[in-house]
Amino acid sequence: MGAVRDVLDDGLGGLEHNFLTGRVEDLVKWSRSRSSWAATFGLACCAIEMMASGTAHYDLARFGMEVFRASPRQADIMIVAGRVSQKMAPVLRQVYDQMMEPKWVISMGVCASSGGMFNNYAIV
Structure with a gap:
């Protein structure tokens, strides 16, 4: 009953009677809030x-x-896994701009977060 209650709280009514009324936008918003789809951007050993x-x-x-x-x-x-160089930063931004809203970025590993042992002038 918890999932039914979540749907009803999101503005979709009638589920307790085995039919569903509401806007398509509300249904899409509800379904996207319950699932996450990750795009990988692997650059190194991570x-x-x-x-x-x-x-x-x-x-x-x-x-x-x-x-x-x-x-x-x-x-x-x-998910950004690995060090991001100066030349790879515009490509990463282009991939980020192609993602649908709402969008999030996860920095995986020390290299993606702070440059790690490769932290020099070429790493963003």
């Missing part, structure tokens, strides 16, 4: 760990994001 996180051992399916998207137009989360 990308290998990101691929491993999609396996059955770590079970990302319990969070609703077991499938990584190859297209940024299908994703709402971008």
Whole structure:
């Protein structure tokens, strides 16, 4: 009954009578809030760990994001794994701009977060 209550709280009524009334926008908003689609942007060794996180051992399916998207137009989360160089920053921005709203970015690993041991003039 918890999922039904969530739907009713989001402005969609009639579910307790086995039919659904409401706006398509409300249904899309509700469904997007319950699932996340990640686009991978692997630049270094952390990308290998990101691929491993999609396996059955770590079970990302319990969070609703077991499938990584190859297209940024299908994703709402971008996982940046690895160091971002000056030449790669415009490409990263272009991929980010192609994502649909709302969108989030996760920085995975010390290299993506602060440059790590590669922190020099060429790393953003």
